[in-house]
Amino acid sequence: MMKRTIEKNFYFTPKMAEKIILLMENDKEAVELSFDLNRTKLPVPLQGNCLILPSNERIKRSALEHVAETEKVYVYHRGLFSPVEVMNDHYYKLVPTEGAPTIEISGVRMHRTKDCEPFHDAKQKVSEVVRRGDVVLDTCGGLGYTAIWSRRFGAERVVSVEIDEHVKAIRQDNPWSSEIFNDFRIELIDGDVFYYINSASSNCFDSILHDPPRFSLAGELYGKEFYSELYRIIKPGGRIFHYTGSPYSRGKKRNFLGGVVRRLHEVGFRTFLKPRKMGVLAIK
Ligand SMILES: C[S@@+](CC[C@H](N)C(=O)[O-])C[C@H]1O[C@@H](n2cnc3c(N)ncnc32)[C@H](O)[C@@H]1O
Incomplete structure (x- = not known):
């Protein structure tokens, strides 16, 4: 490209x-x-x-x-x-919507687009946890929408981690991502968030946006080891919005969500289901 x-x-x-x-x-x-x-x-x-x-x-x-x-x-x-596309092991493309575009990786969309607009969806997620003056971790940066909204909600600093170089190439070409490149209070980290959080100090973030790809694509980001590190790096009283994408109603999905909640409890979080936002609020 x-x-x-x-x-x-x-x-x-x-x-x-x-x-x-x-x-x-x-x-x-x-x-x-x-x-x-x-x-x-x-x-x-x-x-x-x-x-x-x-x-x-x-x-x-x-x-x-x-x-x-x-x-x-x-x-x-x-x-x-x-x-605006990249052909590699996977096929990446920007997909238009009525509002901001999403990115599709080999047919899987990285944002909700059904009855929902990606930029507004990011706002809903961020509104759950980010407060004025927060230091925020955006675990899975993607097109940068959650990072942008974190700043708009008054975050003092946002650390946004993205592993995939092709996603980064596509977002360079997305007009809706431009704020992440023009705001010195958004720190863009290239790499695996698993490694990033291992090297982060304890109690250093006020809030965390955890918006991972679906479980079948990134199971480790739903695991107890990862949650335990999130618990270590967030301050006491800190809030995480964990997008799970589960529709909550079907039996199989409920087990998946039950597993997420159980592991979050096991590492020490209190949890609150947020069905309309398709996620879980976790508080240390
Ligand atoms: C659902 S999208 C995030 C969308 C993003 N919150 C936004 O506002 O545009 C998930 C992103 O996580 C990235 N990702 C997957 N595994 C990762 C990892 N281990 N570390 C950092 N990013 C990862 C994917 O490349 C993808 O861009």
Whole structure:
């Protein structure tokens, strides 16, 4: 994937391309678009079968037809559309939603998108635990949404750990992630959070966001050894929001959640189920 400066790029989604084509077919002279994946909107002129970008570049309908046929986010840069994706052992791509995008890794989405918008979902998780002045650990950084909301809720400092270099490459290209790169109070750590917390001092965090991939992909982040280290590094009275993703209602899932709660108790936490937020609040 090409390295690009976020501000100078124009982002396109299949829905956007469909909308532009429809308005071209109806001989409209302008279309309201967001070139930063729904962060801001502006009116953009149409001239026949061409879209005129704010940079005065012209994009032909035939190029947009290609974008409309896919399920990817594209960046238009110097005459070229390139998808925001990485092909490796796994396939990573940014997936558009009605709000902020999510990242999909080999078909598994890293944020809730059903009846829920990823950035708002991150806000809900963070609101459960982060207070003004907190030093926060964001165990699984992903696109940075939980780190961004931690700062917006008044955290003094946020340490955000992310293991996967391809996730990091994708977030460099995500306009919704830009705050993590522009805020010196967000410290981005490259690596495995398991190793990071082993080296962290005891009682050094006020609150922790623990938003791991699903159990089948990262079982160790749901284990007693990991929870015990979380207990050691969080201050007395400190709060953890642990996203579990369990729908709570089905028997098999309840056992999974029961196991999470039992292990959290065993290492010393008090726990409170948060079904609407699909997680557990743990307090030291
Ligand atoms: C559900 S996503 C987190 C989303 C994130 N909270 C956000 O707001 O965008 C889980 C992330 O954890 C990362 N991850 C998985 N194992 C990890 C580990 N051992 N240490 C750090 N990050 C890990 C994955 O690469 C993925 O990006």
